[in-house]
Amino acid sequence: MREDAPLGELEKVLPGAQPGERVWLGLRSALSAAHLIVDLEVANPAAESMLRRLLTGLAVRVGGLDVTGREDWEERFDALLTGGRFDPGAVDAYFDRWLQRFDLFDGRRPFMQDPRLAEECSKQAPPGRLVIPRPSGANQPWLDRTPQGEPVPAGEALGWLLAWRGYGPSGLGAQRRHASVNSKNMKAAPLRALVSFHPLGESLFASLVLSCPPPSGFEGAGADLAPWERDDLEDPLAPAAVSDPMGLLTGRSTHHVLLAPSVDGSAVTGCWVAWGSRVDLPAARDPFVIDRAKGGPVRASWRRQLLRDFDAFVHARDPAAAGIKGQILPVWLSVFADLPPDVLEVLAGVRVRALGCHQEKQDRDEHWYAATTPASIAPFLPSRHPQRAARVARTRLAAELAAADMAKVLRSAWKEMAPGDKGCAWADAATSEFWDRADPLFWSAIAQDEAEVPQFRGLGLEIFDSTTREAAASPQGLLPVARARSSFTHPRSGRKKS
Structure with a gap:
């Protein structure tokens, strides 16, 4: 339940429930109190995904959004959002009809x-x-x-x-x-x-x-x-x-x-x-x-x-x-x-x-x-906010280019060391680590209007070095790793560094 749910209204809709409390609810109660509920808590993502679809279908019915005309739908959609909750009478009428x-x-x-x-x-x-x-x-x-x-x-x-x-x-x-x-x-x-x-959204109703x-x-x-x-x-x-x-x-x-x-x-x-x-x-x-x-x-x-x-x-x-x-x-x-x-x-x-x-x-x-x-x-x-949207696009693209280039040079070094091996033991693990570490950098950067694009290429280089450290110290890997690292730090494709 929402922390700011009015206690009087909460008591009326769900007797005994308290603001901020987690409660088990049936489908009827979930729709009647949707404006007082933060969200669902479901242990398995597949079950949650399907439950959201089921509740959405029920919301279509009780919210009167089961119309074929786009103008009629938009009018009802706007009215529903403005009302801020599902009509409890419509909820009860629907569930009473199909109770069994x-x-x-x-x-x-x-x-x-x-x-x-x-x-x-x-x-x-x-x-x-x-x-x-x-x-x-x-x-x-x-x-x-x-x-x-x-x-x-x-x-x-x-x-x-x-x-x-x-x-x-x-x-x-x-x-x-x-x-x-x-x-x-x-x-x-x-x-x-x-x-x-x-x-x-900030309530199950909005969602x-x-x-x-x-x-x-x-x-x-x-x-x-x-x-x-x-x-x-x-x-x-x-x-x-x-x-x-x-x-x-x-x-x-x-x-x-x-x-x-x-x-x-x-x-x-x-x-x-x-x-x-x-x-x-x-x-x-x-x-x-x-x-x-x-x-x-x-x-x-x-x-x-x-x-x-x-x-x-x-x-x-x-x-x-x-x-x-x-x-x-x-x-x-x-x-x-x-x-x-x-x-x-x-x-x-x-x-x-x-x-x-x-x-x-x-x-x-x-x-x-x-x-x-x-x-x-x-x-x-x-x-x-066109400037913020552009910043999201720039930041995402910089991360994508750095990750792609890092994976490319890792595959290049691996192929030179093992010419007959079509796979690459480095690229997948390094790419996964890159995106894990790039995630907080991305969200932090787009949250600040004056923030610069993070140094994703520097992050890629750090991961490249840690991934190839052992190979770089061996006679077989010394030159392949050095050449791959150089092509990453000095790209010839004309791409600007992130």
């Missing part, structure tokens, strides 16, 4: 699950199968050493259910027989191995409203419905055409899951995880990923610092102005940049939160990561 469908263990239509799996699948899996980091398949056992048979608390089960729908791997699941198909092969989920970027995508002009077949709003269950042999925004935010999945609850309903004691689509899902652009004209969405990499993308976030209205080509940024960034100056003053603290899963399409997870930009976007928008 929001039951995680309902016997007929459990929330976001396929009850047919109990009849169509082979034997039930242990509860640990639901928790993606627990030892399973080719996962590293050190991610989570909890035994597979340990029950999963119901409150945590929702997050893992959502994570499977968004980030589940390809590979083998439960044997499922549906109509003419009998298989255990699963396709990778639509967000598998990707990184998504979400707005992080959710800014997350709501505007009408895209895309008209899918049928109504725009969330899975719990449909009369019929999903057809695993013919996935529905994408509808926007609810279907896009909550309805795309190649996995179907069913939970088996404990007797008292407090935990999950078993589950089924099986294929949910036999064909590729219809093409659609997720509103929180960075897409590319060629090569598809940007994959997650825990080694990539957010400073390298902050320039793109700031120049979302005109990426070409920052030398960013071929990228399609999350739509909320351009919507944010177009807000009136008085609204941007109120939302001056909005930052970007990155949630990524560095993983393969198969059941191999290397690293889950979450990161938030130390700086907010509004103070650097070109329309408001």
Whole structure:
């Protein structure tokens, strides 16, 4: 809860809650009190990413942003931001309408699950199968050493259910027989191995409203419905055409899951995880990923610092102005940049939160990561502060050039020492160290209007020397390292030193 949440209002919305306190909330309460909540706290980035999408879809409904016309949407969007909270009557009306469908263990239509799996699948899996980091398949056992048979608390089960729908791997699941198909092969989920970027405001309300995508002009077949709003269950042999925004935010999945609850309903004691689509899902652009004209969405990499993308976030209205080509940024960034100056003053603290899963399409997870930009976007928008925006671009470019040149000369020295070796044992580790150490320099530099661009090339030289110190002292490496160092300190390409 927010430290500045008025105690009287907090008591009215959430009896017993205190300012600054951490509390467990259901979806209905989270939306009703969103203006009093700082943010979500979710242990796993995949679960957090999907929960943000689910809450955004619900915000679209209760906020009345499910309209097709851009002018109508903008009018409602502005009114919602001005109001500063979701209408509690609209929240209650929506959840009352679909109350039974929001039951995680309902016997007929459990929330976001396929009850047919109990009849169509082979034997039930242990509860640990639901928790993606627990030892399973080719996962590293050190991610989570909890035994597979340990029950999963119901409150945590929702997050893992959502994570499977968004980030589940390809590979083998439960044997499922549906109509003419009998298989255990699963396709990778639509967000598998990707990184998504979400707005992080000073309240959950601001974060959710800014997350709501505007009408895209895309008209899918049928109504725009969330899975719990449909009369019929999903057809695993013919996935529905994408509808926007609810279907896009909550309805795309190649996995179907069913939970088996404990007797008292407090935990999950078993589950089924099986294929949910036999064909590729219809093409659609997720509103929180960075897409590319060629090569598809940007994959997650825990080694990539957010400073390298902050320039793109700031120049979302005109990426070409920052030398960013071929990228399609999350739509909320351009919507944010177009807000009136008085609204941007109120939302001056909005930052970007990155949630990524560095993983393969198969059941191999290397690293889950979450990161938030130390700086907010509004103070650097070109329309408001062109000099600050230019400083961000200069500083980012200087760091990129220094890192690229350092890696290049390291590869050059390595190749001269080991001509037959196509790899380079130095470059990756040195580049990772460079970006770790460049990160605080970047944020500190852009925070000061009169600050000079940091000496990134000096940092690169320091890392070069420490990386090659042992080789430079050997007869085999003395000359290759010296020549590579000279080309780094005296570049012939005409590039200006950072």
